[in-house]
Amino acid sequence: MATGWAGDSAVQDQIDATIKDGIKRVRSQMPQGPGLAYCEECESEIPEARRKAVPGVRLCVACQQARDAEQAAYAGYNRRGSKDSQLR
Template sequence: MAKGFGSEDAAQDEIEGAVNDAVRRAQDALPHGESLTHCEDCDSVIPEGRRKALPGVRLCVECQQAHDQARTHPSAYNRRGSKDSQLR
């Protein structure tokens, strides 16, 4: 039976590594420590419910949404895998 360039274990290790890296980046992006009472961007009051639900919060909801939208970037990986998508 013919084999490809790498073993199935190597492919699985690569997938697990990519997933673990993504999880680590997401965990690092979560706030930690003491929550602020006022947004560090616009100085509006951060509601107590938000501070309790998300320890370490530093931004109000509006500023956090703007921050999240600015931080999103396209993935470097082509997950569709079709030849058509690779040619674009």
């Protein structure tokens, strides 16, 4: 396939780089260090099962869901650059 100045694997390289950046961003946001017994937002008790399942947990489930919903609004996915959005 003719791609001009770009190499044959340029598209795949860009996809790979985007995925690696996304993984790096998510890993940097993971909790680190010892977990808390009480939520740092609402101070409700964090169940022991959650503390064992999520090392370094700092929020209860309700507060974590609220924070995840806030961050979803700023996900940074560029629909303009998506081929699917150009086909519509």
